[in-house]
Amino acid sequence: MPELPEVETIRRRLAASLSGLIVRRLDVVDTTVSVQSEDELRTLVVGRCLRCLRRRGKYLIFDFGATLLIVHLRMTGQLLFEAEDSTRRPRCVMTFDSGTDLYFYDTRRFGRVWGLASDEESSFFAKLGVEPLSAEFTPTLLRQLLHGRRTPLKAFLLDQRHIAGMGNIYADEALFRARLYPLRAAGSVGVSEAQRLHAAIQAVLRLGIDHEGASVESFIDPAGARGSFQKILNVYQRTGEPCRVCGTPVERIIVSGRSTHSCPRCQPHRRRSRPTP
DNA sequence: CTATAAACCTGCTGGC
DNA sequence: TGCCAGCAGGTTTATA
Numbered sequence: 102m103p104e105l106p107e108v109e110t111i112r113r114r115l116a117a118s119l120s121g122l123i124v125r126r127l128d129v130v131d132t133t134v135s136v137q138s139e140d141e142l143r144t145l146v147v148g149r150c151l152r153c154l155r156r157r158g159k160y161l162i163f164d165f166g167a168t169l170l171i172v173h174l175r176m177t178g179q180l181l182f183e184a185e186d187s188t189r190r191p192r193c194v195m196t197f198d199s200g201t202d203l204y205f206y207d208t209r210r211f212g213r214v215w216g217l218a219s220d221e222e223s224s225f226f227a228k229l230g231v232e233p234l235s236a237e238f239t240p241t242l243l244r245q246l247l248h249g250r251r252t253p254l255k256a257f258l259l260d261q262r263h264i265a266g267m268g269n270i271y272a273d274e275a276l277f278r279a280r281l282y283p284l285r286a287a288g289s290v291g292v293s294e295a296q297r298l299h300a301a302i303q304a305v306l307r308l309g310i311d312h313e314g315a316s317v318e319s320f321i322d323p324a325g326a327r328g329s330f331q332k333i334l335n336v337y338q339r340t341g342e343p344c345r346v347c348g349t350p351v352e353r354i355i356v357s358g359r360s361t362h363s364c365p366r367c368q369p370h371r372r373r374s375r376p377t378p
Numbered sequence: 379c380t381a382t383a384a385a386c387c388t389g390c391t392g393g394c
Numbered sequence: 395t396g397c398c399a400g401c402a403g404g405t406t407t408a409t410a
Contacts, residue, residue, distance in 0.1 A: 385405105
């Protein structure tokens with residue numbers, strides 16, 4: 102599933118190829134891709150110059166200056182420069198004046214596209230939490246966000262209203278790196294633990310970006326390249342395999358309906374001092 | 379506020 | 395070999 106590092110990888114690849122190009126046409130193949138009509142989307146993007154590509158959490162923003170096209174890939178969405186074979190149909194296609202096509206493929210059809218005027222952006226993202234790699238995200242802010250909450254840390258990290266961009270992979274990896282048990286109540290986290298969690302969140306997201314994403318499901322970048330973060334996962338989808346730090350088998354539980362992976366020794370239920378993983 | 383569940387989807391897996 | 399129930403998960407919406 103594309104999470105922050107995967108969307109950032111896509112953003113960088115698209116920015117390198119598409120910045121400054123003018124949209125020649127937009128074709129909506131699967132009308133469920135947007136609540137808006139093909140005509141409405143066309144009015145917002147066709148003939149306009151793509152100024153830049155931005156990202157907010159897991160949302161990808163095609164910035165045309167006065168208008169925006171926003172894409173969320175959800176589970177299986179892919180943006181590709183090349184068409185797939187005829188057994189797979191794209192949900193929509195954007196064609197640029199250079200002749201470059203951008204296909205939106207999405208097996209499970211959870212992904213969505215929105216077109217809007219740029220002055221609607223702040224309200225569009227009004228409920229979205231802090232950008233975890235921004236200067237705004239500090240250990241102090243994290244502690245404020247955690248304060249008083251009884252919800253499990255894992256559920257807290259997945260909640261996009263608090264911090265934007267983490268999904269199941271990076272939430273599990275961040276908690277492992279911070280040596281925190283996923284079911285710990287968010288509000289029970291102390292100052293040093295919050296500092297550890299803050300550092301761990303930023304570290305796993307940066308590591309994910311450095312590795313050009315985790316290709317655990319169907320993630321590939323627009324040129325079809327896989328990421329490599331899946332090769333260095335510590336706990337995600339490693340149930341029963343030895344912890345890379347202590348050798349204890351990785352444990353799998355369900356937290357707020359999501360499979361959750363952790364090392365029972367490195368991430369104990371109670372606080373205790375351990376060497377840094 | 380918090381928790382849980384269903385809905386949206388399709389491909390894959392496990393069990394028989 | 396074949397069939398099918400069940401699972402995976404990001405987000406929204408509904409319900410307790």
